[in-house]
Amino acid sequence: MGCAGSTPAKGDGNVKKIRKPKPWKHPQPITKSQLVQMREEFWDTAPHYGGRKEIWDALRAAAEADLTLAQAIVDSAGVIVQNADLTICYDERGAKYELPKYVLSEPTNLIRDS
Numbered sequence: 001m002g003c004a005g006s007t008p009a010k011g012d013g014n015v016k017k018i019r020k021p022k023p024w025k026h027p028q029p030i031t032k033s034q035l036v037q038m039r040e041e042f043w044d045t046a047p048h049y050g051g052r053k054e055i056w057d058a059l060r061a062a063a064e065a066d067l068t069l070a071q072a073i074v075d076s077a078g079v080i081v082q083n084a085d086l087t088i089c090y091d092e093r094g095a096k097y098e099l100p101k102y103v104l105s106e107p108t109n110l111i112r113d114s
Contacts, residue, residue: 018062018071021085026107033113039103051095055079059089063103 030038043060047053058077062070063086074081074089079097082088086104089097101107 016081016084018067018074018081018086019084020067021087021101021105023108024101024105025109026102029109029111030107031111031113032106035102035106035110042100042103046097051097052091052093055089055091055095055097059086059097059099060103062086063099 043056046060047056055077058073058079062073062079065073070086074086078092080090080092082090085101087099087101089099091097
Protein backbone atom coordinates (compact mmCIF):
# COMPACT_ATOMS: atom_id res chain seq x y z
CA MET A 1 0.00 0.00 0.00
CA GLY A 2 1.22 3.48 -0.79
CA CYS A 3 0.14 6.81 0.52
CA ALA A 4 -3.49 7.87 0.29
CA GLY A 5 -2.82 9.74 -2.96
CA SER A 6 -1.02 6.92 -4.76
CA THR A 7 -2.55 4.90 -7.55
CA PRO A 8 -2.15 1.16 -8.02
CA ALA A 9 0.56 -0.04 -10.35
CA LYS A 10 -0.52 -1.27 -13.76
CA GLY A 11 0.52 -4.79 -12.82
CA ASP A 12 -1.86 -4.91 -9.83
CA GLY A 13 -4.55 -7.41 -10.85
CA ASN A 14 -6.72 -6.73 -7.80
CA VAL A 15 -8.02 -3.36 -8.97
CA LYS A 16 -10.24 -3.59 -12.03
CA LYS A 17 -12.46 -0.85 -13.33
CA ILE A 18 -16.05 -2.11 -13.39
CA ARG A 19 -17.82 -1.95 -16.74
CA LYS A 20 -21.24 -2.85 -18.04
CA PRO A 21 -21.61 -6.46 -19.21
CA LYS A 22 -21.56 -7.10 -22.94
CA PRO A 23 -25.01 -7.30 -24.55
CA TRP A 24 -26.50 -10.78 -24.16
CA LYS A 25 -29.60 -12.63 -25.25
CA HIS A 26 -31.81 -14.86 -23.09
CA PRO A 27 -32.60 -18.27 -24.69
CA GLN A 28 -36.21 -17.13 -25.13
CA PRO A 29 -37.61 -13.59 -24.90
CA ILE A 30 -38.66 -12.71 -21.33
CA THR A 31 -40.64 -9.87 -19.81
CA LYS A 32 -39.31 -7.32 -17.35
CA SER A 33 -41.38 -8.93 -14.56
CA GLN A 34 -39.90 -12.39 -15.37
CA LEU A 35 -36.41 -10.85 -15.24
CA VAL A 36 -37.16 -9.24 -11.86
CA GLN A 37 -38.41 -12.60 -10.55
CA MET A 38 -35.27 -14.39 -11.77
CA ARG A 39 -33.12 -11.76 -10.04
CA GLU A 40 -35.05 -12.05 -6.75
CA GLU A 41 -34.70 -15.85 -6.80
CA PHE A 42 -30.96 -15.57 -7.44
CA TRP A 43 -30.33 -13.07 -4.63
CA ASP A 44 -32.54 -15.06 -2.21
CA THR A 45 -30.55 -18.25 -2.81
CA ALA A 46 -27.04 -16.87 -3.52
CA PRO A 47 -25.77 -16.94 0.10
CA HIS A 48 -26.51 -20.68 0.25
CA TYR A 49 -23.81 -21.30 -2.39
CA GLY A 50 -21.09 -20.21 0.00
CA GLY A 51 -19.24 -17.03 0.72
CA ARG A 52 -20.22 -14.35 3.19
CA LYS A 53 -23.65 -12.73 3.34
CA GLU A 54 -22.20 -9.23 3.62
CA ILE A 55 -20.26 -9.77 0.37
CA TRP A 56 -23.41 -11.04 -1.38
CA ASP A 57 -25.24 -7.94 -0.08
CA ALA A 58 -22.45 -5.68 -1.38
CA LEU A 59 -22.50 -7.43 -4.77
CA ARG A 60 -26.27 -7.00 -5.01
CA ALA A 61 -25.98 -3.31 -4.16
CA ALA A 62 -23.22 -2.94 -6.77
CA ALA A 63 -25.23 -4.84 -9.40
CA GLU A 64 -28.19 -2.51 -8.86
CA ALA A 65 -26.13 0.72 -8.79
CA ASP A 66 -24.59 2.87 -11.52
CA LEU A 67 -20.96 2.09 -12.41
CA THR A 68 -19.36 4.80 -10.23
CA LEU A 69 -21.28 3.78 -7.11
CA ALA A 70 -20.77 0.08 -7.92
CA GLN A 71 -17.00 0.65 -8.03
CA ALA A 72 -17.10 2.38 -4.63
CA ILE A 73 -19.20 -0.45 -3.15
CA VAL A 74 -16.91 -3.29 -4.27
CA ASP A 75 -13.80 -1.33 -3.28
CA SER A 76 -15.11 -0.60 0.23
CA ALA A 77 -16.30 -4.20 0.71
CA GLY A 78 -12.86 -5.54 -0.24
CA VAL A 79 -14.23 -7.45 -3.23
CA ILE A 80 -11.62 -8.63 -5.71
CA VAL A 81 -13.07 -8.28 -9.20
CA GLN A 82 -11.88 -11.06 -11.53
CA ASN A 83 -14.04 -10.05 -14.53
CA ALA A 84 -14.66 -6.33 -14.99
CA ASP A 85 -18.38 -6.99 -15.61
CA LEU A 86 -18.67 -8.47 -12.05
CA THR A 87 -19.55 -11.97 -13.30
CA ILE A 88 -16.68 -13.45 -11.23
CA CYS A 89 -15.46 -11.92 -7.96
CA TYR A 90 -13.64 -13.09 -4.84
CA ASP A 91 -13.60 -11.90 -1.25
CA GLU A 92 -10.40 -11.35 0.74
CA ARG A 93 -10.56 -14.94 2.04
CA GLY A 94 -10.62 -16.34 -1.51
CA ALA A 95 -14.30 -17.33 -1.66
CA LYS A 96 -15.63 -17.16 -5.21
CA TYR A 97 -18.81 -15.29 -6.15
CA GLU A 98 -20.32 -15.88 -9.58
CA LEU A 99 -23.04 -13.55 -10.81
CA PRO A 100 -25.21 -14.45 -13.79
CA LYS A 101 -25.53 -11.80 -16.50
CA TYR A 102 -29.27 -11.43 -15.82
CA VAL A 103 -28.63 -9.81 -12.42
CA LEU A 104 -26.19 -7.33 -13.97
CA SER A 105 -28.01 -6.18 -17.11
CA GLU A 106 -31.09 -6.69 -19.24
CA PRO A 107 -31.06 -9.08 -22.21
CA THR A 108 -31.31 -7.67 -25.74
CA ASN A 109 -34.53 -9.64 -26.26
CA LEU A 110 -36.39 -8.27 -23.23
CA ILE A 111 -40.13 -7.84 -23.79
CA ARG A 112 -41.37 -4.58 -22.30
CA ASP A 113 -44.37 -5.13 -20.02
CA SER A 114 -47.41 -3.22 -21.25
